[in-house]
Amino acid sequence: MAVTPISELNERARDVFRLVVESYLLTGQPVGSRTISRLPTLSLSPASIRNVMQDLEELGLLAAPHTSAGRMPTETGLRLFVDGMMQAAEPSVEERRAIEAGLAEGGPIEEALSAATAALSGLSACAGIVMVPKREPMLRQFGFVPLNDRQALAVLVGQDGSVENRVLDLPDGVTPSMLHEAANFMSARFGGLTLREANEALRRELEAERGALDGAARDLVARGIAIWSHDADDRPVLIVRGQSHLLDDGTAADLERVRLLLEQLESKQEILGLLQGALAGNATKIFIGSENKLFSLSGSSVIAAPYRGGDGRVVGVVGVIGPTRLNYARVIPMVDFTAQTLSRLMR
Known part of the structure; x- marks a missing residue:
């Protein structure tokens, strides 16, 4: 109609x-x-x-x-x-602080995105969703810090200054000098590359210059690249937080709708398909009830706003999913503010 x-x-x-x-x-x-x-x-x-x-x-x-x-x-x-007709209400100082709080702690970008989404979920009493950008960070430096005879801390420093650590299991007989040699090799050969490019460069190095490293050091290099590549592949592309907010005191007479909504929230690939539409826009998108097929049965609304990376391009979407009976005037500006905050984080 x-x-x-x-x-x-x-x-x-x-x-x-x-x-x-x-x-x-x-x-x-x-x-x-x-x-x-x-x-x-x-x-x-x-x-x-x-x-x-x-x-x-x-x-x-x-x-x-x-x-x-x-x-x-x-x-x-x-x-x-x-x-x-709606008159939007800007987020209060307390609401802004709650959204920004999780972003000030540092760490992997996924943790910051999850924290901001959880805060948005709590403030809106909806399920919070965020599409995580598929990142290909540029590498700058590698390091290995021995923890004991069997483990070391693999340290990766990105060109943007980000630092991430992973615990790496070591093969038998690895010495601190081997760790140092492998780290120097990786920093010299793979600095300025993405993980995908580093993987390909490692394959070529091991085929063409097997004499550059001994067997144990080569194994360390391969393990070091593998742990970061595997980690990147396993990172979620969609984070959903706060499903429990949908089960408030007012849902007792509407349990079937909520059950359907919770089931739909498990269909992350379908949610990603819905959010792809918001990636193409420059403004917040609002889907009410049957305006989107995914949530038409549960009669739910989606409010989603794009956020941008350092180059100004849209890299992800953040938003909420809840009943059509939303306080739109309050929630829409809150989603907008969260997207703006994430854009500042990504710079």
């Missing part, structure tokens, strides 16, 4: 429609004409309000779930409200 332009509603219809939607988003319950008539911002009788609500229902903007019940906005009505 085409969305009725806001300009086609007269002032009385706009006022009644806005109050019905705001009340529904606040309580999750259908709204009756008597409830609206008691609000101090509207000087209309219950009968007049019923007539307006009937007109709005005929336009497809409101619906009555039961004959004797009040009205609630349809998905079409929610779209009209979000696009044409």
Whole structure:
């Protein structure tokens, strides 16, 4: 159904429609004409309000779930409200601090993304989602720090100054001098390359210059590259946090919808397909209910915003998934702010 332009509603219809939607988003319950008539911002009788609500229902903007019940906005009505009537509220200082807190701790980028998504989830009472950028970091330096006879700490320093550590199991007979030799070899030969390029360069080195390193050092180099390559392949491309927020006190009568939503959140490949659409845009995208096929059965909404890397290009998407009864005016700016914060982190 085409969305009725806001300009086609007269002032009385706009006022009644806005109050019905705001009340529904606040309580999750259908709204009756008597409830609206008691609000101090509207000087209309219950009968007049019923007539307006009937007109709005005929336009497809409101619906009555039961004959004797009040009205609630349809998905079409929610779209009209979000696009044409909603007054967004900027995140508070406390909300901004909560989102930024996890990003100040350093460490792998995935940990920062997970922390920001968990904070967004908690503040919005939705499930938080973030698409992790497929990174090919440029390498600068390698190191091995012996921990004991059987293990060493493999240290990788990126061209961007990032430092990551992994524990590496050592073969028998490895000495500190071998660790030093292998680290120097890796830094000299693989600095300025990506892991993919380093893997290919290592293969060529071992084929063409087997005399450059002895057997034990060659094994160390191969293990060192392998642990980082395997780690990169295993990194998640989608992080979902806060599914438990969907099971609040108000879901007791809506358990089937929540069950469907939780099942859909397990379909990470399908969620990635949905978020791919947000990658192409420059602004926040809002999918309400059946506007996206994935969450149409559970009647859920998705709010997703792209974030950018150091070169200004979009590298990922962050957002929330929750019921269509969202506080859009609060959550949309919160998702926007999280995307902006992640963009600053990626610079």
